[in-house]
Amino acid sequence: MPAKSFDVLGRRNEGWTARAALDLLPENNGPRVEVLRGCVLVTPLGCVDRRVVQRELGYLLKQAARPMGLWLYHEVNVISDTDLFIPDVAILKLSGGGRMAMDISHAVLLGEIVSPGHRRKDIIDRPREYAAARVPFFLRVDLRNRVPTIALYELTEGEYRPVAAAAAGTRFVMREPFEFSIDPADLLGEEAVPEEAGTS
Template sequence: MGPWTETDYLALGDSQDRIELLDGALIVSPAPSRRHQRVARRLANAVELAAEPVGLLVYDAINVRLGSDRIVIPDLVVTDADDDGVVLSAERVTLVGEIVSPGNAAADRLVKMQLYAIARIPFYLLVEQDGDSHSLRLHRLDGGHYVEDAVAKAGETLSVTEPFRWAMDPAALR
């Protein structure tokens, strides 16, 4: 079957796989590793402490509509939307985050970064994994592309004031 539409995609229902829709094609990935999920949870918990006081909500692994027949499932989403919808529109997303794994490095660093910029999501956070060490790279939308705004390796602190005040040592993700 194909090309797939958003209606077809949503008709799939729940799955243990991570299924994304990109321009009519389904991209199927197995559920992330336990390590990936642990890092995602710790990251979401840390971001939530900073985002909630300014009225933003934090989610992990939710459907985000980037455009017509483009739905992705980022590792982290910060939004002002407080509803029970199945798909969140990119216009409501303040920050999106991806945890880079060896199997998806090119997609997260290039493809998704470009798609998020096209969708005009203001901030993109990349969590790089190198063995047991992590680094954080916050990118800010500048025109039609992202520029690196702040970087921290394990043992350093990523400190940002936008889109909310937040500081974190990537070592806390271990």
């Protein structure tokens, strides 16, 4: 079997599926490669703030989830029928150890950190897809103007309904699918770097 290569993206003439992407494309630590309705979506790594929040939130959520028998992963491959999603945070009721991908039926909560260039995807499209797959909870973190906000939604009659939300300087508290509390401001934990210094 030929080595996996991203060159196949320019040669393949048929629609993509989650299985085809996992079989044909190489593993990588760079762009996120997802599949939606037969198309491959390639997303570059997010800004530093986004990566910091993903790390901090993931660490804290993991401490709260593990005693409840749940597993947390960053950017794990999640298969939903023929689609392939890579949520920023995935809390699963089954360990992903030794697996390349997890079926979305094992997801208890999927979370997205809103990217400035992909606000529609993170705020509208992605939760709609997760709701259609009957994922019980959706968590969204928004970093607009470097003021973190967190919102938790629960699936009710096929749609996500808000159950908890907080902005930096207040307390975000959730009770389900496990207890967790944080001031969203703690997710960044540092002052903004002047633009000139950050781009030099």
